[in-house]
Amino acid sequence: MRPPSPSIPEKEFLFSTLEKSLRLDGRGLIEMRPLELTFGEELGHVDCTLGKTRVLAQVDAKMVRPLPERPFEGIISVHSEISPMASPEYESTGRPSDEEVALSRMLDKVIRRSDAVDREALCILAGQRVWHLRLTIHCLSDAGNLLDCACMAGMVALRHFRRPDVEVIGDEVTVHPPSSRAPVPLSLHHTPFSLTFALFAPSSSHTNISSQTAPITLLDPSLLEQRLASGTLSLALNAQRELCVVHKAGGVPLTPEEVLSAVNIAVQKAKELEKMVDARVREDWAMKKIEVR
Amino acid sequence: MSSRIEILNDGGFRSDGRRQYELREMTFDMAEQAGADGSASVAHGLTQVRVSVFGPREAKMRSQTIHDRANINVEVGIAPFSTGDRRKRSKGDKRILEFASTIKSTFEPVIQTALYPRSQIDIFVHVLQQDGGVLQACINATTLALANAGVPLLDFVCAVTGGVHAAAPMLDLTTLEENDLPHVTVAVMPRTGRVTLVSMETRLHVDRFEEILRLAGQAGGVIHKEMRAVVRERTKGLVDAMGAGVRTSDFAEDAMVADS
Numbered sequence: 001m002r003p004p005s006p007s008i009p010e011k012e013f014l015f016s017t018l019e020k021s022l023r024l025d026g027r028g029l030i031e032m033r034p035l036e037l038t039f040g041e042e043l044g045h046v047d048c049t050l051g052k053t054r055v056l057a058q059v060d061a062k063m064v065r066p067l068p069e070r071p072f073e074g075i076i077s078v079h080s081e082i083s084p085m086a087s088p089e090y091e092s093t094g095r096p097s098d099e100e101v102a103l104s105r106m107l108d109k110v111i112r113r114s115d116a117v118d119r120e121a122l123c124i125l126a127g128q129r130v131w132h133l134r135l136t137i138h139c140l141s142d143a144g145n146l147l148d149c150a151c152m153a154g155m156v157a158l159r160h161f162r163r164p165d166v167e168v169i170g171d172e173v174t175v176h177p178p179s180s181r182a183p184v185p186l187s188l189h190h191t192p193f194s195l196t197f198a199l200f201a202p203s204s205s206h207t208n209i210s211s212q213t214a215p216i217t218l219l220d221p222s223l224l225e226q227r228l229a230s231g232t233l234s235l236a237l238n239a240q241r242e243l244c245v246v247h248k249a250g251g252v253p254l255t256p257e258e259v260l261s262a263v264n265i266a267v268q269k270a271k272e273l274e275k276m277v278d279a280r281v282r283e284d285w286a287m288k289k290i291e292v293r
Numbered sequence: 294m295s296s297r298i299e300i301l302n303d304g305g306f307r308s309d310g311r312r313q314y315e316l317r318e319m320t321f322d323m324a325e326q327a328g329a330d331g332s333a334s335v336a337h338g339l340t341q342v343r344v345s346v347f348g349p350r351e352a353k354m355r356s357q358t359i360h361d362r363a364n365i366n367v368e369v370g371i372a373p374f375s376t377g378d379r380r381k382r383s384k385g386d387k388r389i390l391e392f393a394s395t396i397k398s399t400f401e402p403v404i405q406t407a408l409y410p411r412s413q414i415d416i417f418v419h420v421l422q423q424d425g426g427v428l429q430a431c432i433n434a435t436t437l438a439l440a441n442a443g444v445p446l447l448d449f450v451c452a453v454t455g456g457v458h459a460a461a462p463m464l465d466l467t468t469l470e471e472n473d474l475p476h477v478t479v480a481v482m483p484r485t486g487r488v489t490l491v492s493m494e495t496r497l498h499v500d501r502f503e504e505i506l507r508l509a510g511q512a513g514g515v516i517h518k519e520m521r522a523v524v525r526e527r528t529k530g531l532v533d534a535m536g537a538g539v540r541t542s543d544f545a546e547d548a549m550v551a552d553s
Contacts, residue, residue, distance in 0.1 A: 253489040
């Protein structure tokens with residue numbers, strides 16, 4: 001059973017505060033909730049929290065035979081599932097819900113289609129052996145903007161992960177366990193970050209979509225904001241100012257200028273996120289180093 | 294193989310002989326499909342899509358009714374023979390589900406759903422041939438099919454794809470070009486010039502994106518002119534047909550007067 005949609009007073013209160021550029025949790029309009037990354041004991045195990053939204057990502061690698069049509073490339077598969085654990089909103093029925101489809105497609109686009117991981121570097125022996133990376137995303141709690149949190153968790157898990165070093169002599173493949181040789185990080189082309197904006201039609205006319213005033217744009221919507229928003233704009237981009245995914249379907253129509261200003265905000269945020277993620281991954285790796293004498 | 298074909302040659306021509314900003318030949322056909330309340334087929338070059346609209350009608354499942362507006366249901370079928378590699382896609386394919394939900398959410402705010410509480414509008418999209426710009430063709434066809442069905446819309450939705458080849462923006466890409474270039478699909482509402490849909494899945498620099506977004510906005514206006522002409526012609530045909538009916542009865546009266 002889905003919980004009832006936000007009540008009318010709740011809705012009106014949110015709209016009236018947005019008029020004054022205030023958000024219910026005290027953030028600025030383009031301010032994200034604090035992002036926290038907790039790394040597990042194992043490599044490639046990341047717990048990512050964005051406010052109260054929490055996603056766990058885990059990477060593991062195994063050796064497989066490559067696909068016959070791509071003998072020089074490793075395989076990456078992303079598994080994600082939204083269980084009723086994340087929020088009572090989600091039911092565990094057979095058919096994937098719209099949110100689930102959107103999440104798995106976004107992860108696919110951000111992680112696989114944008115070529116974040118160098119797949120050819122995952123090849124061990126052409127046509128014989130390649131690495132198969134399996135990224136599993138567990139959505140633990142949804143307090144809004146699950147999409148960005150999941151993409152962040154997935155990308156950071158890939159940055160954090162290190163595969164065992166392998167040595168190839170002729171046709172002989174030797175895998176060195178982490179105890180004898182330091183595991184090697186994956187070769188990543190870039191790190192895309194997903195950023196979602198919630199759009200609110202300007203007051204007076206929540207229904208009239210052809211009004212001339214600019215809509216209100218919020219970065220990183222909370223659950224209530226997300227549910228009341230009249231449309232979202234999801235962008236995925238890296239710190240090198242390259243957009244990887246733009247997805248805006250329906251909702252409030254925007255002028256090209258409004259789209260571009262959202263893109264510019266996202267560019268700034270992506271740079272900040274990149275810096276922070278980089279620092280956190282380095283810090284964790286430094287802690288994991290064991291000096292061998 | 295495609296890498297050997299020049300996307301844009303030194304003379305400024307593309308692989309199919311078009312210029313950078315030239316659109317492919319568009320065919321908009323609003324001929325009625327028996328059974329459907331409205332239908333349209335749209336072709337952009339070799340890409341061909343047919344959309345049938347049923348409704349507003351009573352929802353098949355009562356659980357799907359919404360008390361204050363119409364529910365929109367979009368189903369997309371991609372013919373296995375529509376691409377070069379004949380592949381059967383199952384109905385539960387996530388890409389197709391996302392495609393359908395993109396079309397649904399694009400049209401939800403455009404259709405005046407509040408006029409039809411507790412009813413359902415079914416939109417069935419059939420992709421018959423794919424040669425780039427499938428989303429663009431589907432959106433244009435859905436707009437026309439809805440107009441043909443007499444569903445009240447706030448505005449047209451006109452979509453177009455744009456891509457960038459070595460800093461040179463191009464419009465209306467074919468499959469060959471889509472495979473090699475980053476591309477964006479943009480849908481505009483011509484009355485306000487605002488964009489309602491932007492969809493991109495390939496890597497593109499922010500500055501290039503800006504350029505292509507503006508260009509696609511203008512191209513949407515051109516497509517709108519074509520679409521509007523087709524809708525006007527169709528409506529004119531219908532009005533003439535109604536007038537013709539009246540005229541025959543007038544003639545009959547005249548004849549009776551003459552007889553007496």
